[in-house]
Amino acid sequence: MKNLIILAGLTLIPLSGCVQEKIDYQVLHRDALVADTHSDTPLRMLKGFDFAVRDTTGHMDIPRLQEGGVDLQVFACWLSTDTPIEECRSKTDKLIDSLTAQVERHPDKIAFCHTAAEAEEIIASGKIAAFIGIENGVAIENSLDNLQHYYDRGVRYMTLTHTASGDWCISSADTLPAFEGLTDFGREVVKKMNELGMIVDISHSSVRAVEEILKVTIDPVIASHSCVHAICPHDRNLTDDQIKAVAKNGGMIGINFYGGYISAEWNQLSDSFWTAHQVEVDSIKALYPNDYSLRQQAYKPLLAEMRVLREKLNVDVGSVVDHIDYIVKLVGPDHVGFGSDFDGVYGLPQGLTDCSMVPSITEELVNRGYGKADIRKILGGNFMRVFRTVCDK
């Protein structure tokens, strides 16, 4: 970090000659609009807890969002692709209901936003703006009327698929796709989302599906929680061509904090660890074939062992900012932000293990010499531009 003087939160950035711009990352973080484009917290809400009480079992609650200076939080209502189609709408409604109950219980601290202008008003009044997303297009039960229903309930983005393909959009994890990217109905979904003013989320979609989405959409899209394939080759991450295509579309990419999308070494370690422990894994599966929570309990010693090994990899906030840096160098500072995936993943980088630690991203950006304007774009400005373009029209 040559020529930088770092004093507890105050970094002096050397400009040409001896002129120096002082950036206090804490002041900048507090002042900037900070938006996280993806968390899976509604799933935890289904189990029942008070979102206004600090809770160490998950990654997010109101006190920790406030500590982390997060102004806008996307709450993704996630459905597994194997949900029977006739149950998808009622399960999604239940997730929205539990999120609504939490938000309405604390009207002095958090409120739903449906437009960017509304979000800015909520944030200016000192509250957190809650944005409802749906993760997995199976939620609409193959009906455009259900898309309208979710829009009316306040949903403002939908991730079209998940780790298994649905009936009309192919997942990035699908190695034997039944059709090319999107079906005709899938194209109708994208058009209807444009018409309603709902953001299309390309995270989890296959390369071919993303190409088709970008051909059809007249609005900017987001990848709410994806990383850079060139740094970590994983099907969930975006290739350089995809990043350039999102930039051309005017969209943005929220960098996911999950270690398995951030670091190739992390994946290699996971693969070799589980291969080495295959016998134990098989016996746990045989012991608890149908009880997910007992199985998770039995995995705990193995997970603890793997956590110790992962810590030696030193995947940290700098590793996350490497992905931001890569996108900025490839397409400029207007197309990247962050989508933590908090409460949706198990392995997070050191120093970024819950939402109270988000200011460390700002600190790292300042330490790398980013200017205030670009940091503001990355922290939330880029997402707000897409939000405004799609939902305020």
Ligand SMILES: [Zn+2]
């Ligand atoms: Zn996801």
